[in-house]
Amino acid sequence: MFFQRYFKFMSHDMAIDLGTANTVVYVRGRGIVLNEPSVVAIETINGVKRVRAVGDDAKLMMGKTPGSIEAIRPLRDGVIADIDVAEQMIKHFIQKVHGPRRFPRWPEIVICVPSGSTSVERRAIRDAASNAGASQVWLIEEPMAAAIGAGMPVTEPIGSMVVDIGGGTTEVAVLSLRGLAYTTSVRVGGDKMDEAIGSYVRRNHNLLIGEATAERIKQEVGVAKMPADGKGETIHIKGRDLVNGVPKEITITQAQIAEALTEPVSAIVEGVRIALENTAPELAADIVDQGIVLTGGGALLTGIDEVLREATGLPVSIADDPLTCVALGTGRALEDPVFRGVLQTA
Ligand SMILES: Nc1ncnc2c1ncn2[C@@H]1O[C@H](COP(=O)(O)OP(=O)(O)OP(=O)(O)O)[C@@H](O)[C@H]1O
Ligand SMILES: [Mg+2]
Structure with missing residues (x-):
């Protein structure tokens, strides 16, 4: 009993929002512990590539690197552009959170993936996390994580709409009963x-x-x-x-x-309009009451909520902390058994 509790306390189970702009890591029982740009600086010396910096340090180098160093964003436009570099980045962040010590138990990890990623890419991400020491890897769709993080009633038979404006994509989704009733992704963010x-x-x-x-x-x-x-x-x-x-x-x-x-703002409005047009009437009726919730860093663009309010005539609100909302939702999906049903194996 004591050991069980001790292991739980020592748990390094984590949730990772692998975003095209930022990676945010949440640790069970501790909350958000890391939030850094999804950037890796690679140095090539005599044809051999080596990771020179990751995250904040690498982003500072963007656009300022000498010929031998390249600052890469391994995820772009909501898809994985460079899986090898993405893998190195995931490992780096997991190790950074873990610290140099070894732990009595390998962690369980939930990763939120860009919804545009293919099954091959998802498997590659899962393998990267396994190679970094995870005992079990779960994946979660970004709009679901965003909605959970924003405290929307995703487990109930109530339709709600979330619009996640990230770096690479804007995901628009209608959720009800732990599932995505409708989802569309615009490659604009x-x-x-x-x-x-x-x-x-x-x-x-x-x-x-x-x-x-x-x-x-x-x-x-x-x-x-x-x-x-x-x-x-x-x-x-x-x-x-x-x-x-x-x-x-x-x-x-x-x-x-x-x-x-x-142009980019109109593309986002258009995505929301298309989602509303494709929403079943019963769910649409719920959205009239519930309104639309905005998450992702793009929700912080001044006036974007107003533009959407005017375009749809619906109530539009911004989630509490749009930049960490998805990681928070991914973390809750890890911690709360109520959300287990939304996790996927690959
Ligand atoms: N105050 C702000 N106004 C406008 N945009 C902002 C603001 N703060 C951050 N952003 C933008 O938000 C984006 C990052 O948002 P976020 O971290 O949600 O994306 P991501 O999750 O990494 O991307 P994706 O979900 O597409 O994979 C960046 O393009 C950033 O410039
Ligand atoms: Mg995101």
Whole structure:
């Protein structure tokens, strides 16, 4: 009895949200213990590749690496672009959470996978976690994890809609009775927004900016909707002049950012519209009462909730902590037997 309790206490069972932008790790009984960018810096010396940095350290290198180092995002557009690097990243994060000590019991791991991943990729992810020491690996679909994390009534016969706006994809799902009644995935998320900002300043101001700069602009002053005064705040952006090649700074307004983001934002609205059109009437009726819940980092884009509210006429709310919501839901699925039914073996 004592040992049983001791082992439970020492448990390193974990839940991992393997996102295209961020990986978040939750440990049973401890909650979220790690939240880092899904980036790996690979160094090649004399033709031999070696992991130089992972996570926060690797993201700092993005766009600034010398020829011998490459900062890679192994997951892109909601799919696994480089399975070998993804495997190294998973192992690195698991070991980081485990610490250098050895534990009396191998952990059980639940991994939330991008819904666009194929069965071959899912098996590869499962194998990576097994190789890193997991005794049992479960997989969970991202919209289900997001809905559990947001505290939606997924186990009840009540329809609810979750819209997870991640880095690579936006997943729209209608859930009821532990299952996905309808799901659709749009390959538009934070990355496409960054690209849209980048190409806007290139086209209109002849200024070349990096991915990291575009993301920073989006997070700091990005808006999904035209500001009420038609202008909003003014922003200074530094980059390289496309014409004469020298560094320069320009000034743009939030209204211009809103214009730049029109396309990705409309694609998200369109995804939600399609999901609503395909929802069974009884479930649709529930959504009118329950409203739509937004999760994922993209939910933090100022005004995105308002745009969706105007487009659908439904109540729209943002989950408490959109960036960790999926990991929290994955963690609850690991901890609470009520959710066991939503876990898949591969
Ligand atoms: N304040 C903000 N405003 C707009 N976007 C934001 C904000 N904060 C974070 N983001 C964006 O959210 C995205 C990351 O969200 P999240 O961590 O949910 O994605 P992910 O789970 O890794 O991706 P996916 O679910 O597609 O695999 C990034 O594109 C990031 O730039
Ligand atoms: Mg995600």
